[in-house]
Amino acid sequence: MLSVLLFFVIIWFVFDFYLGRKKHLSIVSRRETAIIHGDFDIFTHGKKLFADYFHELQSAKKHIHVLFYIVKDDAISQEFFNILKEKARSGVEVRLLIDRLGSLKVKKAAIQTLREAGVRFAFSNNIKLPFLFYSSQIRNHRKISIIDGEIGYLGGFNVGKEYIDEDPSVGIWRDYHLKITGRSVNFLQTEFLSDWHEYAGEDIMGNPAYFPDLADGQVRHRFVPTEAQQLEQNYLTLIQQARDSLIIGTPYFVPCQKILAALLAALKRGVHLSIIVPFAADHAFVQEGSFPYLRKLIQAGANVYQYKKGFYHAKTLLIDDKICDIGTANFDKRSMYLNKEINCYIYDPAFIQRLKEILEKDMDDSVPLTLAVLNKPNPIRSFKECIASLVSYFL
Known part of the structure; x- marks a missing residue:
């Protein structure tokens, strides 16, 4: 009996994944920029990155839009949440989007305090019908931050103690993370707002306040989601x-x-x-x-x-x-x-x-x-x- 049940579970997984992927491929579209120009800095060490990142968050005047795959339940995560709450209370518009499974350690109480402070919060990639197994495997692995529509961050770092070398089992964390200024930040904003619309159900793409008139930078590049x-x-x-x-x-x-x-x-x-x-x-x-x-x-x-x-x-x-x-x-x-x-x-x-x-x-x-x-x-x-x-x- 157990072997028969296991067989049907495996068959269900296979068909769920196959049909879910087929559906996903039928609706996905390409979004990428032509060659654009911005100014870049690169961080390879978490402590330096987060010192700079937290400073820019604290300096925000209008809006903060953040997407991470992983946020942990530890000291640096609490510091991150506290900055977002402080800015929201001061009148800065704050939106935070994190992956449902990647940030599984974020507790309901923490989310509640964020919302009570005025932070607009949503999870990306909830598990949903009809393709439960397939949807459980689709993760939003992007890490994007946009501050006042003028400063962008993109790269491999998430938020947690291991990323600032405070997890002894991991040691020093080596990663590459970009800080971007100039006109091309507008595309990062577009990408965040697109994901926010999909997961939070709020369409705010047409708000011109999110897209200030920025000058071109020196570095030729393009973004490819x-x-x-x-x-x-x-x-x-x-x-x-x-x-x-x-x-x-x-x-x-x-x-x-x-x-x-x-x-x-x-x-x-x-x-x-x-x-x-x-x-x-x-x-x-x-x-x-x-x-x-x-x-x-x-x-x-x-x-x-x-x-x-x-x-x-x-x-x-x-x-x-x-x-x-x-x-x-x-x-x-x-x-x-x-x-x-x-x-x-x-x-x-x-x-x-x-x-x-x-x-x-x-x-x-x-x-x-x-x-x-x-x-x-x-x-x-x-x-x-x-x-x-x-x-x-x-x-």
């Missing part, structure tokens, strides 16, 4: 453009077969491929899920670096020192097929040189992953690789 299957094609296009070098930085390396084939083809045509991943994993099976792909790439000539000076959570691609991609998307199937993400493609030589120096420093703080290590007999690791291959979509 993705969901459903869009990111896969974007990555394929970037990889196929590479002629000399390609650097990938990601905490989770679990590509689809099309992406793996494109990387192998790049190596075959002489592209120097380097991949930076963490030395230690922060989630079960994600590292073992990467090993089969990394093994094939190392065999074909790729260099893989395992970052040892803490946990590596950055999300970036650097192609031929001509294009860099920094954003919220990991180099894995979950980001390619399930998550809502937003990335920034940057074409400015000076900024690219700055990022390249960061990447070179991160590779210096890493150890090479070799075939000798990957092929050393290890029954436990082999078992985990098998399990990871079965659930690679959901790692």
